[in-house]
Amino acid sequence: MGMNIGQGNGSGDPEVVVDINTTPLIDVMLVLLIMLIITIPVQTHAVKLDMPQPTTAVPPAPPPVVILEVDFDGTYIWNGNVLPNRKSLEDHLRIEAQQPIQPELHIRPNKLVEYKYVAAVMAASQRLGIKQIGLVGNEQFMHQ
Numbered sequence: 001m002g003m004n005i006g007q008g009n010g011s012g013d014p015e016v017v018v019d020i021n022t023t024p025l026i027d028v029m030l031v032l033l034i035m036l037i038i039t040i041p042v043q044t045h046a047v048k049l050d051m052p053q054p055t056t057a058v059p060p061a062p063p064p065v066v067i068l069e070v071d072f073d074g075t076y077i078w079n080g081n082v083l084p085n086r087k088s089l090e091d092h093l094r095i096e097a098q099q100p101i102q103p104e105l106h107i108r109p110n111k112l113v114e115y116k117y118v119a120a121v122m123a124a125s126q127r128l129g130i131k132q133i134g135l136v137g138n139e140q141f142m143h144q
Contacts, residue, residue: 063132064103066096070121072112090124097129104132111140 068089069077076083083089096103105125109118118135125133 070109072110074117108137
């Protein structure tokens with residue numbers, strides 16, 4: 001730090017600088033801060049959470065799965081059995097819709113089948129009350 005000396009009034013005596021000396025004030029503030037830090041008790045920060053309690057109940061069994069394949073010519077194959085016509089398909093769908101635990105209907109279309117056959121199966125399934133419908137085998141439609 002330098003000292004500010006005025007030019008004087010020509011008599012050779014420097015002007016007196018009247019500024020407050022802040023060094024003792026800073027020292028006192030630092031001492032007070034250290035005392036405050038020491039005297040404050042260390043607080044433990046705890047967050048109360050309501051965590052879910054583990055249950056010992058057995059999870060429900062997954063529903064049965066019905067695989068319905070739609071062949072390239074519009075033929076319906078129900079779990080490996082060929083259905084003779086669309087009425088037979090609707091009869092099967094109606095029976096499954098009335099089950100207490102409805103099965104999942106996995107529709108697996110052939111790569112060459114026309115969309116109208118797949119759309120007819122989805123529309124009939126929804127109309128007859130099947131709740132869980134899924135399309136499987138979509139990886140065959142991905143371009144390579």
